[in-house]
Amino acid sequence: MKRVEVKLSLPVVAPLLDVIRELSVDLQKSLAAPQALHDLDQDFRGAWINDLLASQNEDLHALLSLFDGEFFTEGVVAFDESNAEPIVRACTAFRLQLRERRLKTLSDDTLETGEIDMSGLDEEVRKAFMCYLFLATVQELIIQHLDSSIIGS
Amino acid sequence: MQLEDAWRVVVLNDPVNLMSYVVMVFKKVLGFDETKARKHMLEVHEQGRSVVWVGLRETAEAHVFTLQQWHLTAVLESDEAR
Numbered sequence: 289m290k291r292v293e294v295k296l297s298l299p300v301v302a303p304l305l306d307v308i309r310e311l312s313v314d315l316q317k318s319l320a321a322p323q324a325l326h327d328l329d330q331d332f333r334g335a336w337i338n339d340l341l342a343s344q345n346e347d348l349h350a351l352l353s354l355f356d357g358e359f360f361t362e363g364v365v366a367f368d369e370s371n372a373e374p375i376v377r378a379c380t381a382f383r384l385q386l387r388e389r390r391l392k393t394l395s396d397d398t399l400e401t402g403e404i405d406m407s408g409l410d411e412e413v414r415k416a417f418m419c420y421l422f423l424a425t426v427q428e429l430i431i432q433h434l435d436s437s438i439i440g441s
Numbered sequence: 442m443q444l445e446d447a448w449r450v451v452v453l454n455d456p457v458n459l460m461s462y463v464v465m466v467f468k469k470v471l472g473f474d475e476t477k478a479r480k481h482m483l484e485v486h487e488q489g490r491s492v493v494w495v496g497l498r499e500t501a502e503a504h505v506f507t508l509q510q511w512h513l514t515a516v517l518e519s520d521e522a523r
Binding site for chain 2: 439
């Protein structure tokens with residue numbers, strides 16, 4: 289089984305985990321991105337949303353589990369074909385939520401390119417944007433190294 | 442297949458999802474090869490939307506659900522609405 293281990297800088301990542309944990313409270317109760325379901329009848333729509341939410345919660349759990357006690361002693365996280373798929377999805381859920389809740393002041397262009405003068409941002413927005421970029425980096429890493437594992441599963 | 446039976450799965454652009462992520466999701470969910478996945482991803486990125494699948498409603502719904510599970514903005518459209 290292909291496995292990727294990444295050593296992270298604890299002083300840099302630990303504050304970002306606080307942001308992720310705060311956001312996870314809301315994400316456990318609502319979808320990261322509200323979806324247009326006009327063509328579904330009312331009952332079916334409810335079941336559809338509940339199923340999406342259940343799936344989202346499993347993904348969030350997989351991501352949060354990466355940063356357990358071992359991470360705080362070793363600073364290492366590991367990805368393999370058993371957790372790559374839920375984690376890459378959870379990263380997107382958190383990035384969508386960050387945009388919605390913490391990064392409203394930034395333009396879509398800035399979010400797409402990631403190009404901004406960080407020193408001009410206030411502390412909360414800067415931390416949220418760092419978290420947004422960190423999650424994108426995790427996604428890129430997984431896609432680059434485990435794409436075939438995800439596609440094949 | 443009759444025209445009235447045809448449903449389209451449409452993916453809409455968003456500023457959050459990485460291009461590499463969208464390509465991977467198209468390959469995983471819709472079975473596209475790299476070239477086709479990139480073509481549809483660029484269509485979404487540049488034109489704001491791409492029709493990624495057309496066919497019977499039940500299968501179209503399954504694709505929309507899975508794409509939404511991956512947090513892409515996917516909608517179901519009747520071909521009659523065109």
